[in-house]
Amino acid sequence: MSPRVRAVLADRAATELAAAGRGEEAAEAYERAADLWRALGAVRWAARALRARAWVALDVWGPDTAEVILEEALRVCERAHTAARSDAERAWYARETGDSRRHLARLTLESLPGPTAGAEDSPERYAAELGCLARALDHTERAVAALRQGGAPGRAGGLRAELLAVRLEWGLGRAEAAVERARRVRDDVADLPDPDGSLARVGAECEALLVAAAGVIPTWGL
Incomplete structure (x- = not known):
């Protein structure tokens, strides 16, 4: 065999x-x-x-063991990206690096302790939630940066990842940043091929946030 x-x-x-x-x-x-x-x-x-x-x-x-394994996947991709011999290989491994970062962001959100607590209800828990969202946003930003190096498929994947960044910024109370990103992502997805309709859904959710910013409570969760 x-x-x-x-x-x-x-x-x-x-x-x-x-x-x-x-x-x-x-x-x-x-x-x-x-x-x-x-x-x-x-x-x-x-x-x-x-x-x-x-x-x-x-x-x-x-989650601690899962994070160690995802970090191993990330190192595998980053080493391959560094050692790539062609632009095509570098783009390929950039996309895999970005996907590994995106998984780390999602895993980070798994540690959220449940329904969101307000600062007035439980300051310690509220601070922990904000820290979790900030770590997830950092991973997401790095995922987007890597995916942007991945050619046209990476650009599309980066815009999908940016939807999570929009949600995280909104959850962190960074409304202006979330609105600015949502508007840009909504406009950018319209310029790319969308054979499976996934980018249209990204654009629609960004539009939903723009409506929410005008006073409508968002109906989606992280």
Whole structure:
């Protein structure tokens, strides 16, 4: 059996184990798959196996372990980006780096303790929530910066990531920044191909924030 076939089978086994609710076994299988892909130099698939492992690990071992795994995926992508020999390779690995950062942002939001508390209700919890949102925004900004280096597909992915940045800025009380970004993203998505309609949804949510800024309570959550 070739190394590539073993990697594919390990990946498939991990996916099936995760779907069956066998989290620890799935995490181990994703780790094997990532190691096999890395040995083959298939950075894209190694990073994706690690990202999948992180989300399984979140349920099995908690957010700290999941974050360590996602940071490993990020390092794999960043090293490949640095070592890339062509513009096409650099663009490819920039997109994978951006996706890993985007996953870190989403993982950070998993640590939100529940319904938002006001400063007057629980100052400590409110401060913790703001810190969580700020960390997620930092990861998102870095994701956008990386994705912008990824050619046309990266530009589209960056605009999708910026929707999260819009939401985070709004959640942090940075209304003016959120409105400015929402307006720019809404206008930018109109200039790109949108075969699956995902960019239209980004534009629609940005428009919803602009309406919210005029006094309508937003109906979406982070």
